[in-house]
Amino acid sequence: MTNENDLTGTRFEWMSRDEITAWQDQRLPIIVKQAAKSPWYARVFAEKGINPDDIKGLEDLSALPFTTKADLRESYPDGMLAVPKSEVVRMHTSSGTTGKPTAIMHTREDLECWSEIMARSMAMAGFTKDDVFQNMSGYGLFSGGLGIHMGSEKLGMWTIPAAAGNTARSLMLIRDFNVTGVHATPSYMMHVAEAMLQRGEDPRELPLKRAICGAEPYTEEMRKKLEELYDMKVFNNYGLSEMNGPGIAFECPYQSGMHLWEDSYIMEIVDPVTLKPVPEGETGELVLTNLRRMGMPIIRYRTRDLTHLVKGECPCGRVHRRIARFVGRSDDMLVIKGVNVFPSQIEEVIMRKPWLGGNYLITITTRKQLDDLALDVEVNRSSFDGNLDTLRARKAELEADLKSQLGFGVTVNIVEQGSLPVSEGKAKRVVDKRETL
Numbered sequence: 312m313t314n315e316n317d318l319t320g321t322r323f324e325w326m327s328r329d330e331i332t333a334w335q336d337q338r339l340p341i342i343v344k345q346a347a348k349s350p351w352y353a354r355v356f357a358e359k360g361i362n363p364d365d366i367k368g369l370e371d372l373s374a375l376p377f378t379t380k381a382d383l384r385e386s387y388p389d390g391m392l393a394v395p396k397s398e399v400v401r402m403h404t405s406s407g408t409t410g411k412p413t414a415i416m417h418t419r420e421d422l423e424c425w426s427e428i429m430a431r432s433m434a435m436a437g438f439t440k441d442d443v444f445q446n447m448s449g450y451g452l453f454s455g456g457l458g459i460h461m462g463s464e465k466l467g468m469w470t471i472p473a474a475a476g477n478t479a480r481s482l483m484l485i486r487d488f489n490v491t492g493v494h495a496t497p498s499y500m501m502h503v504a505e506a507m508l509q510r511g512e513d514p515r516e517l518p519l520k521r522a523i524c525g526a527e528p529y530t531e532e533m534r535k536k537l538e539e540l541y542d543m544k545v546f547n548n549y550g551l552s553e554m555n556g557p558g559i560a561f562e563c564p565y566q567s568g569m570h571l572w573e574d575s576y577i578m579e580i581v582d583p584v585t586l587k588p589v590p591e592g593e594t595g596e597l598v599l600t601n602l603r604r605m606g607m608p609i610i611r612y613r614t615r616d617l618t619h620l621v622k623g624e625c626p627c628g629r630v631h632r633r634i635a636r637f638v639g640r641s642d643d644m645l646v647i648k649g650v651n652v653f654p655s656q657i658e659e660v661i662m663r664k665p666w667l668g669g670n671y672l673i674t675i676t677t678r679k680q681l682d683d684l685a686l687d688v689e690v691n692r693s694s695f696d697g698n699l700d701t702l703r704a705r706k707a708e709l710e711a712d713l714k715s716q717l718g719f720g721v722t723v724n725i726v727e728q729g730s731l732p733v734s735e736g737k738a739k740r741v742v743d744k745r746e747t748l
């Protein structure tokens with residue numbers, strides 16, 4: 312069944328555990344030899360005394376070195392390219408906030424594989440060729456736009472590349488073309504719903520049935536709130552440009568963790584300090600190895616994303632293992648008053664309060680040489696009766712809940728709906744103004 316030359320096709324979706332293992336065993340030596348054609352891996356393997364011919368299968372995975380974001384930056388622009396430049400048909404970059412981005416190159420067949428895996432993911436979530444699908448993600452170098460777009464077309468959906476922004480036009484298209492599926496960041500979907508409610512419109516009246524939300528970590532509470540606001544299903548998608556983009560892991564209709572497509576990626580979850588595998592079910596850093604991308608394979612990439620394996624079998628019958636919703640990136644973890652905090656812990660508390668809106672901003676400052684965390688959060692105007700005593704009581708309750716969640720006090724400012732900055736792409740939730748000593 313494992314014809315190494317056939318890298319596309321839906322046969323991968325329903326592989327058994329034995330078939331997945333056999334396939335990975337067969338692919339890893341091929342991908343390592345391919346990677347060794349790039350100047351970067353040729354040098355790294357030589358320095359570490361690794362002979363690609365010695366990598367015979369999965370049992371040799373741990374002998375291979377990790378690859379980090381810093382390695383990608385250092386090999387910029389094309390040090391990890393493993394095919395002649397004439398074979399490249401597409402490039403994306405990851406969203407680097409500072410300095411050079413990291414560039415990822417794809418051959419035609421790489422794009423075919425990616426389209427297939429994206430289409431497979433969307434079909435799993437219930438999309439069919441009868442859907443009209445509007446992609447409200449940023450296009451361009453960011454892989455979320457074209458990645459989702461290719462999958463949508465591959466599945467045969469009527470695809471509208473609306474891109475991010477211009478909410479009025481996006482809403483017009485959704486209504487005029489009877490759009491049943493969308494892709495956007497969860498914070499943008501929240502913004503659109505709130506903007507509609509403020510105008511006295513009900514997002515439930517839109518024809519939407521399903522949304523794909525990803526590109527930024529969000530909580531289960533945020534998903535529930537979006538599902539209620541629009542009366543639609545919201546599916547979680549995980550991806551990162553370094554490993555292609557969207558579609559690395561995706562939710563099935565049971566929405567209990569995301570199936571990570573193990574025909575395309577070898578997954579490891581390691582302790583970010585010791586780099587040893589964590590016991591099954593414990594949280595660690597996700598490490599991925601490309602199995603199908605021949606243009607620029609990356610070996611044991613440290614994603615910085617923290618997750619854990621969801622134990623047990625999924626009722627849907629797919630055996631690709633499931634990863635849990637991300638608590639955040641190890642880079643996003645804040646250390647406040649010596650306590651480790653993820654912005655998602657704060658979001659969880661906010662989303663449980665129907666009187667609050669979906670937009671918030673965390674500001675960290677130094678006060679009297681101590682860290683101080685302030686939370687600005689928008690009120691939900693439609694559930695505010697104008698009584699200041701009610702507002703004061705609710706604010707005190709929110710502060711108490713945050714304190715019990717985080718273990719330290721937070722200064723809460725309830726602000727008017729629509730007063731915090733809105734992002735059309737990834738939301739900026741944290742401003743760190745601490746003095747660095």
Ligand code: ZN
Nearest residue numbers: 563565625627
């Ligand atoms: Zn499932």
